[in-house]
Structure formats: C-alpha cells, structure tokens
Amino acid sequence: MKPxxxxxxxxxxxxxxxxxxxxxxxxxxxxxSLAAGFTDNPTLPTEISRKLLDGILRAPETGQPAMxxxxxxxxxxxxxxxxxxxxxxxxxxxxxxSHSPERLMITGGSQQLxxxxxxxxxxxxxxxxxxxxxxxxxxxxxxxxxxxxxxxELERDGIDLAHLELVLQRLKKAGELRRVKALYLVTYFQxxxxxxxxxxxxxxxxxxxxxxxxAAGHPIYLLEDAAYRELRFAGDDIRSALMVPGAARxxxxxxxxxxxxxxxARIGFGILPEPLFxxxxxxxxxxDFGTANLLQQLLARALEMGLYxxxxxxxxxxxxxxxxxxxxxxxxxxxxxxxxxxxxGGLYFWARLPGGISAGMDSKVFRAxxxxxxxxxxxxxxxxxxxxxxxxxxxxxxxxxxxxxxNIREGIKRLGNVLKKFID
Amino acid sequence: MKPxxxxxxxxxxxxxxxxxxxxxxxxxxxxxSLAAGFTDNPTLPTEISRKLLDGILRAPETGQPAMxxxxxxxxxxxxxxxxxxxxxxxxxxxxxxSHSPERLMITGGSQQLxxxxxxxxxxxxxxxxxxxxxxxxxxxxxxxxxxxxxxxELERDGIDLAHLELVLQRLKKAGELRRVKALYLVTYFQxxxxxxxxxxxxxxxxxxxxxxxxAAGHPIYLLEDAAYRELRFAGDDIRSALMVPGAARxxxxxxxxxxxxxxxARIGFGILPEPLFxxxxxxxxxxDFGTANLLQQLLARALEMGLYxxxxxxxxxxxxxxxxxxxxxxxxxxxxxxxxxxxxGGLYFWARLPGGISAGMDSKVFRAxxxxxxxxxxxxxxxxxxxxxxxxxxxxxxxxxxxxxxNIREGIKRLGNVLKKFID
Numbered sequence: 029m030k031p032x033x034x035x036x037x038x039x040x041x042x043x044x045x046x047x048x049x050x051x052x053x054x055x056x057x058x059x060x061s062l063a064a065g066f067t068d069n070p071t072l073p074t075e076i077s078r079k080l081l082d083g084i085l086r087a088p089e090t091g092q093p094a095m096x097x098x099x100x101x102x103x104x105x106x107x108x109x110x111x112x113x114x115x116x117x118x119x120x121x122x123x124x125x126s127h128s129p130e131r132l133m134i135t136g137g138s139q140q141l142x143x144x145x146x147x148x149x150x151x152x153x154x155x156x157x158x159x160x161x162x163x164x165x166x167x168x169x170x171x172x173x174x175x176x177x178x179x180x181e182l183e184r185d186g187i188d189l190a191h192l193e194l195v196l197q198r199l200k201k202a203g204e205l206r207r208v209k210a211l212y213l214v215t216y217f218q219x220x221x222x223x224x225x226x227x228x229x230x231x232x233x234x235x236x237x238x239x240x241x242x243a244a245g246h247p248i249y250l251l252e253d254a255a256y257r258e259l260r261f262a263g264d265d266i267r268s269a270l271m272v273p274g275a276a277r278x279x280x281x282x283x284x285x286x287x288x289x290x291x292x293a294r295i296g297f298g299i300l301p302e303p304l305f306x307x308x309x310x311x312x313x314x315x316d317f318g319t320a321n322l323l324q325q326l327l328a329r330a331l332e333m334g335l336y337x338x339x340x341x342x343x344x345x346x347x348x349x350x351x352x353x354x355x356x357x358x359x360x361x362x363x364x365x366x367x368x369x370x371x372x373g374g375l376y377f378w379a380r381l382p383g384g385i386s387a388g389m390d391s392k393v394f395r396a397x398x399x400x401x402x403x404x405x406x407x408x409x410x411x412x413x414x415x416x417x418x419x420x421x422x423x424x425x426x427x428x429x430x431x432x433x434x435n436i437r438e439g440i441k442r443l444g445n446v447l448k449k450f451i452d
Numbered sequence: 453m454k455p456x457x458x459x460x461x462x463x464x465x466x467x468x469x470x471x472x473x474x475x476x477x478x479x480x481x482x483x484x485s486l487a488a489g490f491t492d493n494p495t496l497p498t499e500i501s502r503k504l505l506d507g508i509l510r511a512p513e514t515g516q517p518a519m520x521x522x523x524x525x526x527x528x529x530x531x532x533x534x535x536x537x538x539x540x541x542x543x544x545x546x547x548x549x550s551h552s553p554e555r556l557m558i559t560g561g562s563q564q565l566x567x568x569x570x571x572x573x574x575x576x577x578x579x580x581x582x583x584x585x586x587x588x589x590x591x592x593x594x595x596x597x598x599x600x601x602x603x604x605e606l607e608r609d610g611i612d613l614a615h616l617e618l619v620l621q622r623l624k625k626a627g628e629l630r631r632v633k634a635l636y637l638v639t640y641f642q643x644x645x646x647x648x649x650x651x652x653x654x655x656x657x658x659x660x661x662x663x664x665x666x667a668a669g670h671p672i673y674l675l676e677d678a679a680y681r682e683l684r685f686a687g688d689d690i691r692s693a694l695m696v697p698g699a700a701r702x703x704x705x706x707x708x709x710x711x712x713x714x715x716x717a718r719i720g721f722g723i724l725p726e727p728l729f730x731x732x733x734x735x736x737x738x739x740d741f742g743t744a745n746l747l748q749q750l751l752a753r754a755l756e757m758g759l760y761x762x763x764x765x766x767x768x769x770x771x772x773x774x775x776x777x778x779x780x781x782x783x784x785x786x787x788x789x790x791x792x793x794x795x796x797g798g799l800y801f802w803a804r805l806p807g808g809i810s811a812g813m814d815s816k817v818f819r820a821x822x823x824x825x826x827x828x829x830x831x832x833x834x835x836x837x838x839x840x841x842x843x844x845x846x847x848x849x850x851x852x853x854x855x856x857x858x859n860i861r862e863g864i865k866r867l868g869n870v871l872k873k874f875i876d
Contacts, residue, residue: 031669031670034731037572070516074519078510095501136560136740139738139739149462150459151460165737168734209457292744311462315564322717
C-alpha cells in the first residue's frame with residue numbers, strides 16, 4: 029500500500045458507526061427503521077415553500093439578491109427575525125442584549141455551528157464535558173479532532189449537578205482543568221433520551237462551571253444545543269440558558285430551522301459571546317463565506333408572514349399523535365420490565381433493558397431485531413469514550429419521527445416480540 | 453481582559469483583509485466596486501429557478517425528498533448528472549474511471565470542498581504550493597490552520613514549471629519535502645489574474661510532483677480549482693488535469709455551480725482519489741451530513757432539462773460583452789504603461805503598474821481611488837506569506853462581474869484618472 033499523505037485528522041476520523049445502520053436499512057426493503065432521526069415526510073412544508081419561493085423569485089428586487097452571494101454571518105433580516113423569534117420563545121423584551129441579532133449567526137444547520145465552535149475553541153487533547161449519553165454526531169466531531177470527552181450522568185431533568193462537580197474536581201486534581209473548554213448539553217427533548225434540562229439545572233450548571241473558571245484560567249462555556257426545542261407537544265417551554273442572570277457571556281446557544289421546518293432547506297443559527305463570535309465568523313468565512321441566500325430568504329419569509337408558526341403548530345400535533353401511537357404500542361408489546369423514558373417532544377423515546385441484557389451493535393438482541401426487520405439505534409453509540417466508566421449497552425433509542433403510524437406500531441410490535449425472547 | 457479559551461486556530465485566524473474592502477464599499481454609496489467577485493445580477497436564473505422549484509415542490513414524490521435530509525456525499529442523481537457534465541466538458545467517454553460519480557461529492561460551494569480537503573490533508577506546519585498570486589480566501593484557510601504556503605511564479609499560461617521544480621528542490625534540500633502535501637492551481641481564468649493553465653503545464657506539473665513523491669514519502673496532489681471554468685467567452689475549453697494519462701490518482705478536482713448558475717443556490721462539487729475521498733466524506737458528515745437537498749434538486753433539474761446549458765450560453769455572452777466594455781475603457785482611460793492581462797473568461801482583469809508604484813492597501817493610489825469612489829482589490833492581498841520573496845505591491849484585480857456596463861466604464865475612467873496622477 030502506498031503511504032498516505034493524510035493529516036492526523038484525516039487518519040483519525042472514523043467511519044460513523046451510524047453509517048452502518050443506514051446501509052442496513054437500505055439493503056432490507058421490508059425493514060421498519062425506528063433508527064433514523066429524519067422528520068415526518070407528509071407534514072414537510074412543501075406547499076408553503078413553493079408559494080414563498082415563487083414570491084421571492086418572481087420579483088427581481090427580491091429574486092436577484094436571493095440568488096446572489098450574501099454576508100458571512102447571514103442576511104440581516106433573517107438574523108433579526110431569528111433574534112425576535114428567540115426573544116419570543118424566552119419571553120424576554122426585544123432589547124435584551126443576551127438575545128441581540130448582533131450576536132447571532134446563520135449557519136448550514138446547527139451542525140455547522142457546533143463544528144465551527146469546536147474549531148475555534150478546542151485544540152487536540154482539550155476536553156468537552158458531555159451528557160452521558162449524548163448526540164453521537166457531536167461525539168464524531170470530538171473523535172475526529174482528537175478532543176477528549178468526559179461524561180456527566182444524565183437524569184430525567186438534565187445532568188446530575190453533583191456528578192458535574194465531581195467530574196470537574198477530579199479533572200482539577202489531575203491538573204487537566206485548563207484543558208476543559210465547555211459543557212455540551214442537548215437541553216430540549218434530548219437526542220437520544222428525550223430528556224429535557226430544567227431551568228434550575230441550567231443555572232446550577234453555569235454556576236458550577238464559573239466556580240472552576242479561575243482554576244482553569246479561562247471561561248468554561250455552557251454550549252446549549254436546542255435543536256429539538258420547537259418539536260414540543262406536551263408541557264411548557266423551558267427558558268434557555270441565555271436567561272440565567274448575567275450568564276450570557278458564558279453561554280453558546282445553537283438552534284435550527286431544520287427540524288421544525290425542513291431539513292432539506294438546512295438553516296441553523298447560533299448565539300455566541302465574544303471573542304468566540306468573531307473567531308467563528310472568520311471560520312465561517314473560510315468554510316463558505318455565508319449560507320445559501322435562497323434558503324435564508326425562504327425562512328425569513330416564512331417567519332415574517334407567520335407561516336412558520338402555523339407550521340410548527342401543525343407538526344406539534346402530528347408528532348404528539350405519533351408519540352402517542354408509539355407509547356400505546358410500547359405498553360402493548362414491550363415486556364414490562366423494560367424501562368421507558370417518554371418524551372414531551374422531539375423525535376425519540378429511550379428504552380432500557382433490564383440489567384445484563386445487551387442491545388448493542390454486536391448483541392443478540394440487535395441481530396434478532398434486524399432479522400425481524402426492525403432497526404433501532406443502540407444506546408451505546410451515544411456514549412463518549414470516557415475511561416472513567418464502562419459504556420452501558422442495555423439501551424436503545426427508538427424514533428417516531430419518520431415512520432408512519434402504522435409502521436411505528438408494527439415496528440414496536442416486532443421489537444417487542446424480539447425482546448420477549450430475551451426477557452421473561 | 454479576561455483570558456480567552458480559544459484554540460490555536462481561534463487565536464490565529466485573522467480578519468480577512470478583504471472584509472475591510474467590503475465595509476468600505478458599504479459606507480460610500482456612490483462607490484463603484486470593481487473589487488467584488490460577485491456575479492452579474494440581471495442574468496441570475498431567477499425565472500428558471502422559480503419554475504423548477506415550483507415543479508419540484510408541487511409533486512409530493514419529489515417535494516418531500518427535496519425538503520428532507522439526504523446523503524452525506526450528495527444526491528445520487530446530481531452526482532451522476534455532474535459526472536456526466538464533467539465528462540462532456542472533458543470530452544471523455546462516460547465510463548472513464550477518472551470521472552466516475554463514485555468519486556464525486558456534492559458540497560456547499562467548492563469552497564467547502566477546499567476547506568475539507570485541507571482538513572483531511574494538512575497538519576499545522578505542512579506546506580501547500582500555490583500560484584503567485586492566488587485566490588485569497590484559500591490563503592485565509594491556510595493562515596488559520598497554520599499551513600505554510602510557498603509561491604510558484606505564474607505566467608500567462610500557468611505556473612513556471614522550472615520554478616516549480618526549483619521550489620521543490622529547495623524544499624528537499626531543507627528537509628521539508630515530507631511536509632509538502634499539494635500544489636493548488638486555479639486553472640481556468642484564475643482568480644485574481646484571469647490566466648488559464650495550459651493542458652501541457654498541467655501534465656508537466658503532475659510529472660514534476662511525481663518525481664518528488666518518493667523523497668516526500670507520500671503522494672503530492674495536484675489540487676485543481678476549476679471554479680471559473682464555465683464562465684468562458686473566448687477561446688476553447690482546456691481539458692482538466694483529470695485527463696492527464698494515469699494521473700487521476702494524484703488529482704483533486706473542484707468545481708462549482710455557484711459562479712455559472714447562482715451563488716445564492718450554493719452547490720459545488722469535487723472529485724477526489726482515495727484515501728482522500730473517504731476521509732473528506734467523513735469530515736462532511738461532521739460538518740453538515742450533506743448539503744441542502746432542495747438546492748441539489750434544483751441543480752439536478754436544471755441540468756437534466758438542459759436549462760443549465762442554456763443559461764451558461766446566455767451568461768457567456770453577457771460576460772463577454774462586459775469584458776469587452778472593460779477592455780475598451782482600459783484602452784481609453786488607463787496610462788499605456790500599465791500592463792493589462794486580459795482574460796477570455798471568468799470575472800477579472802489584472803493590471804500591473806510600472807515598477808515602483810504601489811497599489812497596495814496602504815498606498816497613495818488605493819487611497820486616491822477610494823476618494824474617487826472606485827474600488828479594486830490590491831494584488832498584494834493575493835500573495836502568500838512566503839519568506840522566499842517580497843510580495844509585489846504594484847498590481848490590481850479589477851472585476852467586470854457585478855458592475856453594470858455603465859459603471860464598468862465609469863469605474864475604469866475614475867481609476868484611470870487616479871493612475872494618471874501617479875504615472876506620467
């Protein structure tokens with residue numbers, strides 16, 4: 029074999045294990061996938077988008093700018109509309125400096141913002157604290173960049189604050205605190221567990237991070253990923269970490285229109301404190317000098333005309349119904365000893381098999397499920413490589429996002445039948 | 453000041469000097485910008501896009517997939533259409549392995565492909581050889597990532613091959629050859645000079661790179677940036693470096709639909725040899741797991757229905773006319789001692805002032821031009837930081853891309869009047 033010219037990143041970067049799941053899905057036509065994080069197809073805003081794009085492109089004064097290059101940080105109208113949208117969600121007055129459009133950037137999904145933030149923040153060997161478990165593509169970024177992850181135990185209302193403190197104490201003792209750059213929390217209907225972080229825990233986490241900043245020698249940011257915030261069908265919205273008094277300087281907030289509107293018109297956004305904002309803006313200049321204008325204008329129109337809000341109201345109902353179907357099927361078909369974390373939003377339920385039974389990629393349960401033509405995401409894929417604990421293997425992420433109601437029921441039935449063989 | 457938590461990249465990344473130019477343009481309403489690399493507004497395909505998007509979104513069987521997540525490497529139909537398009541440009545049979553859709557990836561403009569390729573290829577301290585001068589955003593990426601650039605002299609038909617060999621010899625002598633990863637060439641109507649690389653020079657450059665690979669201990673790639681290839685209004689197309697016999701394994705080719713179709717529907721693409729393709733695919737998975745589907749489907753339709761080709765034929769005429777207006781104005785208003793590089797395509801002419809007269813950012817010429825309400829890109833911004841030579845300061849990039857014919861003439865008149873004050 030010819031020696032390679034690849035960089036350390038190029039050599040290190042691993043095949044996402046989730047890719048294997050995607051391929052498995054493609055090769056079995058009868059397979060019901062409860063694995064994919066795709067959104068619901070029939071409710072995608074094709075008709076709204078068709079009309080809005082028609083309006084934008086029909087008039088040269090809006091059509092030409094939409095088809096031209098724009099500004100690296102995003103179009104000003106969309107930045108302002110997005111800031112106002114966040115102000116409404118957080119029920120804060122428009123002039124709040126924490127929610128200013130000046131601190132807001134438009135990106136290619138919130139994924140791009142996460143990536144660029146890590147570029148601007150972390151060197152190889154640095155440490156990010158994550159929920160245990162957490163969003164696996166975020167873990168892929170860390171892996172590829174040689175950034176270490178340390179897990180913090182997750183409860184139904186967010187991370188265990190006592191454990192956060194313990195992890196930081198241990199890192200301090202080991203002389204590693206200066207490598208800790210941020211705590212990453214998926215705060216709304218978390219991927220993969222569906223858990224939401226209470227406002228009290230956001231405030232508590234920020235307070236703890238602050239206590240360790242002096243010893244770290246620099247800020248330790250709270251990186252709040254709110255990707256699923258607007259896919260809420262039960263309960264009240266929780267205020268973002270931006271609302272913790274005086275904490276705006278320590279919070280990075282990322283959100284997206286992909287999930288609530290359309291993944292195919294990939295627009296995300298983020299709010300960042302300085303000096304991060306400036307650094308990430310420059311990184312964005314090197315990535316693509318600004319996200320596609322046409323998509324930005326589509327979202328701006330949808331927000332401006334109230335169609336976005338109408339659409340979100342529509343999909344809330346839809347996902348509520350799908351979650352309800354999944355819940356009923358779980359009660360009907362799953363062995364009662366399987367612990368279920370239901371969610372009031374998002375796309376996922378979380379299932380925990382009774383101790384000792386593995387649901388991992390190489391487990392009998394996973395193979396039997398695949399044979400029965402039903403796919404889930406093994407929970408172990410969502411755990412960081414953290415030497416301080418073994419990865420639990422007895423969990424599964426099951427999604428009601430893209431499957432039809434009929435397939436949700438049938439998929440859970442198949443999965444339940446598989447589980448019954450291993451649990452009695 | 454609070455100490456910062458930024459990474460080395462975050463601390464290092466500089467404000468692109470071009471940003472200052474953009475801001476200057478915004479603050480002077482009467483200013484004529486011959487600086488921007490924007491494309492021609494009135495010929496943007498707003499009406500074509502409106503109709504195509506209407507068709508895509510009206511039918512659920514195409515509208516829903518267009519608004520959903522897709523595949524990391526890009527939609528298969530667009531990959532196939534793009535491969536066929538490249539095969540046509542290079543006049544090669546469809547089955548050519550060098551032009552296979554399997555080796556082709558769809559990205560957010562070709563900029564994103566350049567960025568990801570450098571991520572997968574270069575560590576801090578590695579070396580990329582570039583044309584002297586070259587595309588300044590590429591230089592920004594190198595700067596931010598701590599990658600060193602070494603310039604190779606540029607002639608009217610591409611780099612000076614003897615100088616390329618000399619540069620490589622010197623690097624070999626200095627024990628630096630193992631750090632050299634690629635030679636980056638903007639081969640068609642180059643940004644900033646408008647020069648195109650002959651096929652003979654592409655073949656010659658590849659041969660020279662190959663000679664040094666053994667000593668380097670790994671492949672040294674030719675990274676061919678063909679962003680302006682289809683903005684051709686005079687002369688024949690030149691075959692890409694993919695056509696050099698047996699060279700496909702050493703060539704990375706990047707192209708884009710941004711310039712010939714629409715920057716606001718930002719779709720680019722690239723062809724990469726293994727193991728780079730796999731590494732970049734995984735990087736893309738971490739950046740955004742695939743470019744916005746809606747835009748991919750728009751381009752696929754435009755290609756499929758022949759509307760893309762019709763549009764390219766239209767803008768060729770338009771840019772040809774604008775270049776003609778600029779050429780006539782240059783003859784009329786510029787002092788004859790200014791050397792002009794005309795181009796048969798792209799967006800730029802290149803002007804070289806007689807020795808000793810600076811046109812740089814801090815020069816009297818630049819300040820006088822700004823005062824006269826005309827803006828150009830100082831050529832010095834397009835030169836890499838290379839300790840082996842001083843950056844020439846007596847050059848300017850002047851663009852006929854976005855200004856109207858009237859403004860091109862008036863802008864060149866203003867600039868000519870400024871130059872006459874300094875040159876006699």
